[in-house]
Amino acid sequence: MNRIKTALLLTCLTLLLVAMGNAIGGQSGMILALFIAGVTNFLSYWHSDRIILKMYKAREVSATEYPALYGMIYRLAQNADMPMPKVYIIPSASPNAFATGRNPQNAAVTATEGIMQLLSEEELEGVMAHELAHVQNRDTLIATIAATFAGAIAVLGNMLQWSALFGSSSNNDDEEGDGLLGGLAMAFIAPLAATLIQMAVSRSREYQADTTGARICGKPQALASALRKLQLGVQAVPMKEAPPTTSHLFIVNPLAGTAALRLFSTHPPMEERISRLEAMASGQDA
Template sequence: MSTARTAILLAGLTALFLAVGFMLGGEGGMIIALVFAIGTNAFAYWNSDKMVLRMYGAREVGPRDAPAYYGMVEQLARNAGLPMPKVYIMDNPQPNAFATGRNPENAAVAATTGLLNILNQEEIAGVMAHELAHVKNRDTLVMTITATIAGALSMLANFALFFGGSRNENSPGPLVGILIAILAPMAAMLVQMAISRTREYGADKMGAEICGQPLWLASALSKLEQGAKRIDNNAAEANPATAHLFIVNPLHTKSMDNLFSTHPNMANRIAKLQALAGTDQASGRTKGPWA
């Protein structure tokens, strides 16, 4: 259901992009919009991971630099049946983490120093399992494409504000052009947020399976939410389009389960993990630890 919903939302976002191109320039505008979308996505496919890691000043670490952290990710990757991703640390006091990369063979996971300092080893394992779930589900690629199309659509909508469409029979006129400039980016933002919330629930569930203990992630999420509320993440505030990449919202806005939230309601996420833990106990299943 999650994959189907994401596919529908992505198709809707792409259709909106092409529709705006058509309204601004007829069939020629739609073709230009399509070519532009393909070009921006190709660039994002190959370079988005490097860009976001550089944006947050992430430094790569190995088994000598951070043996416990690196070894934990290595074991969790084996549990998930994934190639070993690159491992990064961000010098940031806000406790948070994200995954990036175009596919499991070219993936990276990154945690802040704040996260590594605040959480215990079991909670860190729950968080990194969640990020590896994003890699396994290829959410990192989906979210990159979504962000890229949404950003390109906003840029395209600016043309509507300045030019009001082309002078042909398909031209929307100045008033409609202004409406496109206002509504198109808003619609793109709503689709982007809906996809982000959908993928987070799926990564919570799979992450719990990878580390073997749903309550580890539930405990971590509670601490991360409180920490993110108290501590600024200046890099994220300067680049709000990347907020959906993090396990918890890095921005100082109230996160609710509505159209305008980049993340699901935290109480709902924790409740689902607690229910999953209860199901495991009731069924008598025993889960292996992360290491």
């Protein structure tokens, strides 16, 4: 269901982009905006992992330095039939983790010092399985596609605003006035709708990673317990240095201490994530 939901959301972004292109008066503006957004996100897709790891001062570690963590990720990668990813540690007391990389062959799994102190071995295993699930499910690619369409729609929105304002200077009748208002309404509403859809895609992928990760480690209850602890841990020690633009990468929002509307959240409600995992655990026990 999560995969179907993601496909439907991406379809909505596509239709919204087409509608914006038609509103401008043809396909040329749509193609230009899509090209600009595509180039930007293509570069991000290939280089964002190194940029993000450097941003958080993440340090690659070996099996000698962190044998328990390294061995755990190795076993999980074997369970998922994936290559062994690189392992990084972030020097932060805030408990969190994320994965990055464009595919399983170029992946990195990152944990903060805080998460290793907070969670038990089984709970940490559930978190690492969740992160490997993001890599296995190609969530970096999906997020890039969603960002490409949302970015193109934002560019088209700006173009439509200028087009509507420019057109109004030489036409003052009621029909042109209605067209101006309609164009301006779409110029503001469409980018907002695209952002909401992009956030919904992110939330859907989190649900999918929870499910896949629980299957990889075979311990959905441990992952549920980890999420419960992480929610409280991040509220107590938020990662204040984390830019909002990267919050979707983490297993829990690193800025969870701040209030946000659910529609604009990159993560699903924690209680719903935990409930789904506990339902999986109950199914295993039955």
